[in-house]
Amino acid sequence: MTPVPPWDAFTATEAAVRAMVADPRWPELPMPDRAHVLAARVLVTRDGDRWLFGAHARWHLHDPASGRWHLAPPPRGERAREVRHAAADLPPDVVPSGPDFHAEPGSTMAFIGPDVSADLTERLRVLVRACGRKSEFDYPLTAFGDIFARDVPSTVAAVWGTIMWCSYAPAFDGNERLLTVFGEYLRRPLPGDEWVRWLPAPPLLDLVTMVVERAEAGRVRESRRLAAVMADTAQILMSDTRFRPRALALLTMVEPALRDPGLDDSLAGAEEVRLAWLERTPARLGRALLPETDVAAHFLHAVYDLAEALAFTPDPVRATAGFLADLADSRRRLPPLLDHRVRTAYEELERAGMTETSVADTTEPEGFAAGPRGGVSTVPSPVLEVAPPDRTSAAGVLGAAYATGRAWERLTGAKVPERGLAGQSALVSKLVHERDDHHVCDTGHN
Incomplete structure (x- = not known):
C-alpha cells in the first residue's frame, strides 16, 4: 500500500488557490474581490510569519517591518494556521491575474552534470x-x-x-x-x-x-x-x-x-x-x-528558485544567504531586496566579513592538482559547503545559483567572474567525478 504523505498546510492552501484561479471567472473578478478571496487564505507559522500563495503561482512572505510582500518559498512541513489578512493591504502585484498561474514548467538545472541528450x-x-x-x-x-x-x-x-x-x-x-x-x-x-x-x-x-x-x-x-x-x-x-x-x-x-x-x-x-x-x-x-521586461523581478524570481533548490539543506535560509554572499554589492543594493529572514542571515555574514566572497583566496576542485599552465580551474573559497543528496539536486543548485548571479549582473552591472562565483564553483567539485562524457584528467598537458 502506497504511504499517504502527511497533510501540509502550505500544500493544501496552494491547491485551494490554484483551483480558484483556474476558474474561468477569476480574471473577470474586480481586483478588490480577488484580493479579498486571497486574503482569507493567508497562513501564519508559529514564529509569526505570514505567507500568501499569490501571483506567478509562488509564495510571498510578509515583512512585518516594512509591510512588503517578498517572493519566498515556504517552510513546508512546518505547522501553520489560516488567518484573515486585510485585503486592502494586499498590493496588486501579489494578486494572481490568471494567466500567470499557467507558466510553462522548466528546470533550474545547469548543464554541468546531466548532459544535453x-x-x-x-x-x-x-x-x-x-x-x-x-x-x-x-x-x-x-x-x-x-x-x-x-x-x-x-x-x-x-x-x-x-x-x-x-x-x-x-x-x-x-x-x-x-x-x-x-x-x-x-x-x-x-x-x-x-x-x-x-x-x-x-x-x-x-x-x-x-x-x-x-x-x-x-x-x-x-x-x-x-x-x-x-x-x-x-x-x-x-x-x-x-x-x-x-x-x-x-x-x-x-x-x-x-x-x-x-x-x-x-x-x-x-x-x-x-x-x-x-x-x-x-x-x-x-x-x-522577465530578463527582457523587468530585470528587478527577474532577480527576485531567481532568488526564489535558488531558495527552492536549497530546500534539502538543514537551514535553507542561511544557505541561500551564503550563495548571495558571493555577489558584488558595494552599494548595498541587495539587502533591501531580500525577505527579512534571508536579509538577517545575509547581514550576519556581512558583519563577519564573509560577503562578496568571489574576491577571496582561490582553491582547486577537490581531487585535481593545480598546474602552472591553468589546466585546472582556480576558484574562490565558498562561504559554506552544501551537500546535495544527488546529482540532480547539485545541478539544480548550480543552475539556480548561476542564474541568480547573471540576474544580478543584469540588474546592477556587477560582472560574473569568468570562472564562476565561489559557491557555484565549489559545487563543481561534487559533479566533475560523475561527468557524462567520462572525461579523464590528464597530467596537465594540452
Missing part, C-alpha cells in the same frame, strides 16, 4: 553544419563577434544565440557535446576552463539585430532565413526542460513573422522589432521574459 545534440549538429555552409558575405556577423571568427556566417551565430538565450542557466561542462558542435567556428576559447564554461545569456536584442540588419540592408530573404534558423533551433530545444520555457516564448515571437513575412516591415530599427516580438508573447509565458 544525444538526439537533441545531433539535430543541432545537422542544423549548424547546414548553417555553416552559408556565405559570410550574405550573412555577415553582426552579433557574437566576441565568440565567433570573422568569416563565420551569422546563421551559425543565430543558432548559438538562440541556445544561450533559451537556456535557464548557460553553465556547461567543459566537454559538453552541445558546445563541441561549434568548435571549428569559435574565435577563442570559451569563458571558463576545461571543467566548466560559464557563459553569458545574450539579450534578445542581439538576436533581433541579426534579423533587422539584413532587412535594412535590403536582404529580406536572408533576414527571414535567420528568423527561421532561430525558430528551428528553438523547436529542437523544446525537448529539454532547461530550455523549454524560453524556447516556447521565442517561437511565439518569431513564428508570426514567418507566417506573415511583412509583419515587421513597418517597424523602425531593432528596438522596435524587439518590443513587437515581446508583445506577441502570451501572458502565461511572462515569467520566461
Whole structure:
C-alpha cells in the first residue's frame, strides 16, 4: 500500500488557490474581490510569519517591518494556521491575474552534470553544419563577434544565440557535446576552463539585430532565413526542460513573422522589432521574459528558485544567504531586496566579513592538482559547503545559483567572474567525478 504523505498546510492552501484561479471567472473578478478571496487564505507559522500563495503561482512572505510582500518559498512541513489578512493591504502585484498561474514548467538545472541528450545534440549538429555552409558575405556577423571568427556566417551565430538565450542557466561542462558542435567556428576559447564554461545569456536584442540588419540592408530573404534558423533551433530545444520555457516564448515571437513575412516591415530599427516580438508573447509565458521586461523581478524570481533548490539543506535560509554572499554589492543594493529572514542571515555574514566572497583566496576542485599552465580551474573559497543528496539536486543548485548571479549582473552591472562565483564553483567539485562524457584528467598537458 502506497504511504499517504502527511497533510501540509502550505500544500493544501496552494491547491485551494490554484483551483480558484483556474476558474474561468477569476480574471473577470474586480481586483478588490480577488484580493479579498486571497486574503482569507493567508497562513501564519508559529514564529509569526505570514505567507500568501499569490501571483506567478509562488509564495510571498510578509515583512512585518516594512509591510512588503517578498517572493519566498515556504517552510513546508512546518505547522501553520489560516488567518484573515486585510485585503486592502494586499498590493496588486501579489494578486494572481490568471494567466500567470499557467507558466510553462522548466528546470533550474545547469548543464554541468546531466548532459544535453544525444538526439537533441545531433539535430543541432545537422542544423549548424547546414548553417555553416552559408556565405559570410550574405550573412555577415553582426552579433557574437566576441565568440565567433570573422568569416563565420551569422546563421551559425543565430543558432548559438538562440541556445544561450533559451537556456535557464548557460553553465556547461567543459566537454559538453552541445558546445563541441561549434568548435571549428569559435574565435577563442570559451569563458571558463576545461571543467566548466560559464557563459553569458545574450539579450534578445542581439538576436533581433541579426534579423533587422539584413532587412535594412535590403536582404529580406536572408533576414527571414535567420528568423527561421532561430525558430528551428528553438523547436529542437523544446525537448529539454532547461530550455523549454524560453524556447516556447521565442517561437511565439518569431513564428508570426514567418507566417506573415511583412509583419515587421513597418517597424523602425531593432528596438522596435524587439518590443513587437515581446508583445506577441502570451501572458502565461511572462515569467520566461522577465530578463527582457523587468530585470528587478527577474532577480527576485531567481532568488526564489535558488531558495527552492536549497530546500534539502538543514537551514535553507542561511544557505541561500551564503550563495548571495558571493555577489558584488558595494552599494548595498541587495539587502533591501531580500525577505527579512534571508536579509538577517545575509547581514550576519556581512558583519563577519564573509560577503562578496568571489574576491577571496582561490582553491582547486577537490581531487585535481593545480598546474602552472591553468589546466585546472582556480576558484574562490565558498562561504559554506552544501551537500546535495544527488546529482540532480547539485545541478539544480548550480543552475539556480548561476542564474541568480547573471540576474544580478543584469540588474546592477556587477560582472560574473569568468570562472564562476565561489559557491557555484565549489559545487563543481561534487559533479566533475560523475561527468557524462567520462572525461579523464590528464597530467596537465594540452
